Amino acid sequence: MSGEEGVKFPLSEAFSFSLESIKRRFGRALVTMLSIVLGISFLTFLLTTGRIVSVLYGEGSGVAVQFYQLWMAIIALLICSVGIVNSMLMSVTERYKEIGTMKCLGAMNTHVLEIFLIEALLLGLIGGGIGAVAGWTIATVWQAFTQASSANIFMISAGLWAEFNPSNPLLLLANPLIAIALSIVISLLAALAPAYIAAKLSPTEALRYEV
Amino acid sequence: MALRYEYAVETEDLAKYYVMGPVTVRALDGVSVKIRRSEYLSIMGPSGSGKTTFFNMVGGLDRPTRGKVFIDEVDIASLDAYELAWLRAKKIGYIFQTFNLIPVLTALENVTLPMVFTGVEREERLRRAREMLTRVGLGERLDHKPGELSGGQQQRVAIARALVNDPVIVLADEPTGNLDLHTGLEIINLLKTLNTEKKVTIINATHDLKMIDVSDRIFWLRDGKIERIETRAEVAVKEVE
Numbered sequence: 001m002s003g004e005e006g007v008k009f010p011l012s013e014a015f016s017f018s019l020e021s022i023k024r025r026f027g028r029a030l031v032t033m034l035s036i037v038l039g040i041s042f043l044t045f046l047l048t049t050g051r052i053v054s055v056l057y058g059e060g061s062g063v064a065v066q067f068y069q070l071w072m073a074i075i076a077l078l079i080c081s082v083g084i085v086n087s088m089l090m091s092v093t094e095r096y097k098e099i100g101t102m103k104c105l106g107a108m109n110t111h112v113l114e115i116f117l118i119e120a121l122l123l124g125l126i127g128g129g130i131g132a133v134a135g136w137t138i139a140t141v142w143q144a145f146t147q148a149s150s151a152n153i154f155m156i157s158a159g160l161w162a163e164f165n166p167s168n169p170l171l172l173l174a175n176p177l178i179a180i181a182l183s184i185v186i187s188l189l190a191a192l193a194p195a196y197i198a199a200k201l202s203p204t205e206a207l208r209y210e211v
Numbered sequence: 212m213a214l215r216y217e218y219a220v221e222t223e224d225l226a227k228y229y230v231m232g233p234v235t236v237r238a239l240d241g242v243s244v245k246i247r248r249s250e251y252l253s254i255m256g257p258s259g260s261g262k263t264t265f266f267n268m269v270g271g272l273d274r275p276t277r278g279k280v281f282i283d284e285v286d287i288a289s290l291d292a293y294e295l296a297w298l299r300a301k302k303i304g305y306i307f308q309t310f311n312l313i314p315v316l317t318a319l320e321n322v323t324l325p326m327v328f329t330g331v332e333r334e335e336r337l338r339r340a341r342e343m344l345t346r347v348g349l350g351e352r353l354d355h356k357p358g359e360l361s362g363g364q365q366q367r368v369a370i371a372r373a374l375v376n377d378p379v380i381v382l383a384d385e386p387t388g389n390l391d392l393h394t395g396l397e398i399i400n401l402l403k404t405l406n407t408e409k410k411v412t413i414i415n416a417t418h419d420l421k422m423i424d425v426s427d428r429i430f431w432l433r434d435g436k437i438e439r440i441e442t443r444a445e446v447a448v449k450e451v452e
Contacts (some may be wrong), residue, residue: 106325
């Protein structure tokens with residue numbers, strides 16, 4: 001076979017394919033995203049609340065509280081991960097037949113993997129974004145209503161007030177951003193195993209598969 | 212297309228065994244055939260005779276236990292993953308009993324898909340897909356999703372998809388299996404017309420006897436072996452007798 005022959009699937013094609021797939025399977029994407037949104041918003045809520053409390057009452061006052069919150073956050077992440085893994089597993093298995101068809105049309109293992117990982121990345125980004133904003137907003141508004149010095153709460157929770165955060169005044173919206181990054185990492189990890197298994201199926205195995 | 216080789220497909224002692232617990236099922240057991248370029252061929256036999264296994268082996272969708280498959284005189288076992296993907300994308304078109312269209316894509320997008328993998332430019336992809344869909348009689352249904360099309364229409368989309376990259380061979384596994392008599396006949400005639408027009412080799416795995424009328428040759432398969440090979444004329448003579 002000559003050099004110019006060979007299947008192609010540039011990243012731009014993979015990206016638009018994944019994006020279309022999310023758009024047109026919006027219900028399915030929503031279910032997957034919901035578990036991300038819930039987990040990430042809870043995580044952001046905890047982190048933001050912790051930040052406000054530690055700024056208002058001093059770093060030292062909250063050691064026990066912070067320790068407790070760390071565990072809460074870990075558990076929130078675990079629950080969130082289980083939800084995402086489950087949704088990803090479902091959304092990959094229900095598309096086995098489609099994967100088999102794609103392979104008959106010239107898709108290679110890496111192409112199949114690409115499609116699913118990009119989808120996971122997008123879902124992680126969007127779901128994480130929504131979750132982070134929601135968690136941050138709830139935590140901030142909640143604290144604003146319950147704490148005495150409500151006027152400053154928004155700036156504290158956003159890390160905007162350098163006075164309250166002298167060690168690192170540039171930590172703008174640090175907690176929501178950490179949460180979004182975590183969301184993307186978890187989504188990718190969750191999709192990796194089912195996508196890898198699906199990508200490695202032979203076309204006949206994938207086509208035979210009945211959900 | 213230059214007629215470089217006389218045979219589009221050759222198999223040598225092709226066999227596929229499935230081990231199921233203590234039993235070894237010989238789905239295909241030593242099939243050696245030569246299929247000529249632009250031939251319209253039907254592989255007939257009862258279910259379980261190995262038609263689909265033959266389809267999978269020739270299509271490079273599964274690896275044989277023994278024996279060889281040559282497509283355009285290239286032993287497909289010698290291809291790496293990259294070359295095998297190219298074979299599936301460019302040289303072979305597949306048609307299935309269950310149509311296997313991507314449900315979220317429109318008819319037009321389904322037909323453009325094989326051209327994505329062969330690196331055809333976007334505009335050209337759309338142009339050729341439109342042309343092909345019009346050719347199979349679906350020019351008015353370009354933007355319909357598979358769920359909005361009848362079985363016969365879905366199979367037409369699948370045929371357009373199989374042919375849009377100008378493959379050397381089109382493999383069809385029970386293409387009329389899910390269709391009623393009349394629609395099945397339409398699909399058979401469409402395949403025959405395209406076979407004549409485009410000089411593409413068409414290999415049908417089927418037990419639809421309507422196929423006999425348009426087939427150049429018929430391979431009768433039984434228990435994984437070729438029982439006999441007949442031309443259409445020979446079948447017709449038998450019917451008269």
